[in-house]
Structures are given as C-alpha cells and as structure tokens.
Amino acid sequence: MRFSFRSGSVVLAVLLLMTGCAAVTLDADLNLTPEMYAQRQMQTRRFDTTDEQKILRTCSALLQDTGFTIDESETRLGILIASKERDATDAAQWAVFIVGAFFGVTLPPDKDQIMKAFVTTRPVGTEGKQVAVRVVFERTVFDTEHRLKKIEALNDPKIYQSFFEKLSKALFLEAHDI
C-alpha cells in the first residue's frame, strides 16, 4: 500500500513536469542556430552535374527502393517528400516494460512509427555546374496503446552517409561534402 502511494506521487510529479515543457516554441524554432548549420552540413552533398531533374528522379527511385511512398513533389522547386510506416518494436523497451510491470509501473513500449523523408535539390557553384542535395529524415513513434510517444528528427550521421552512398552509386557520381 505504501509503495503504490509512493509510485503514485512519482507519477503525479512527472505529470506536473510534463505540463511545463513544450517541445517546439515560438522563441526558439524560427531562429537559425549554429547547430542547425552543422546539421545542414551532415545532411547535404554536392554532385558534379547540371541535371537537377535527373538527381530528383534518382532520389525518388532510391526512396521507392527503400520502401518509401512519395507524398508530394515539385520539380520546379527541387522538392520530394516521402513517408513509410514501419514497426518500431525495441527488445530493450519490452524488457523494461516487463520488469516495470512487476513493480506496478507501466511504460508502454514503442509499437509503430511513421518515417518521413524531405529531399531538396538546388543548383550551386559559380556557374551552376553542381547540384546540392539535402535530405532530412524524421519519425513519429506510437506506443502499444496507440498514443503518440515521440516525434524526432533522425540525427545519426550514419543514416545520411548511407543514403548518399546509395545515391552516388545510382548516379555514378561522386558525392562531395559542402
């Protein structure tokens, strides 16, 4: 009895904390920060070509190959947006969930996720002889009770390296850092 009271007050404290902090704010999220520039660096490569449309076509084929569905595109502006829904089950989280259940704490594990890709291309260089490609990935995670658990940008450099390696193979062109 005493234990459940204690865990109850912990949950209450957590709930109180949760009300205070928004993940996106008007003050912070329309300002460019040095971290944002670092991210641009990681998410962008240049290719020696003048054919921007070919790059977009190859990107859409690559996204299709990796199971994405194209949601929106505008060739004139060099844009591709794609998404896919996948399983998000994580063995470690299930372990925590099962152990937690013994102590009366429920931490529902991740279940589903929606992954999104946002690709932009633009001609760069003094005479527009190169095309810069930038891709951003983010995901939305739901737990086993279909509640929204997380929306996050994917910031692992390996993801981006792997994307550009595949793109450069498909284009027969070398990818340069910006």
Place this chain on the structure above:
Amino acid sequence: MTSDRLKRKILLLIPLLGLFLLLAACATTHDRLLDMDTSQVQLRSIQSRAFDTTDKEKTMRAIIATLQDLGFMLDRADYTLGVVTASKARADSMQMQVYATLRITVTVRPRGEKQLLVRASAEYQRSPVTDAKPYQNFFNSLEKAMFLEAHQVD
C-alpha cells in the same frame, strides 16, 4: 383583452428567442473560420516583407531551404500559386516534452515591377501567431538565404 394581447406577444417572442440562439451558435463558428483578431492591416504588415528581386523561383527555393534549415517538414509547395506550407512538430514523452506544433504558410507574389512580396503566416498550438517577434526571426533567417535585405512594408 389585455391578457390576450400579452399571450400573442409571448408567442411571437419564443421563435425570436430561438432564432437568436441559433444565430449565436452560427456566430462562434463564423468567428473561428474567418476570424480577424488583430487589425488586419497591422497583421499583414507584421507578416510581410519586400525583397528587391523578381526571381520567384529563387525566392521560393530560399524559403524552402530556410524552412529546412529550421527543421521544418514540408507539407505542400506550389510554384504556380507561389505557396509553401511547412510544419514542425516535436514530442518526447520520455524526456517530458509535450507535443507542440508550429505550422507556417509562406506566399510569394509580385509587388510592383521590381519587387517580390513574401508573406508568412504561422499557427502555434492551434492559435494564430500575431506577435511581431517570431516573424522578425523568420525573415532574419530568410534574409541570410536570400543574400538580400528584407524591406518592411506598410
């Protein structure tokens, strides 16, 4: 005689009251759908900037690049209409961060012969953003991508 007239008056009042109630319900929906809280002219001036260029494609590309820099996910873009819509939503229940979303629509149209007018309108947590500061920040970010100065318009 007098009571008869009174009765008739009351009978007339009841449907009138009903009509008022109905109208009141309509008004709230109308207010939300086409609401104009701040003076429309003032808001337009907060949300707009003029750039000394006529290159619509370059301007729209700069807007999209800025939004991508800011971590937004693009929802829609139409060159012909000159419209870009993007949103940024984040949440993390493990780190006690509650769901929050910021949506923005940016439009580009010609202003006179030598300028383009860029207007941004944002929505944060289901309310329109009417403060000048967030728009100021956005246009500061956009200026850097445009390599052009953003002029305040009246």
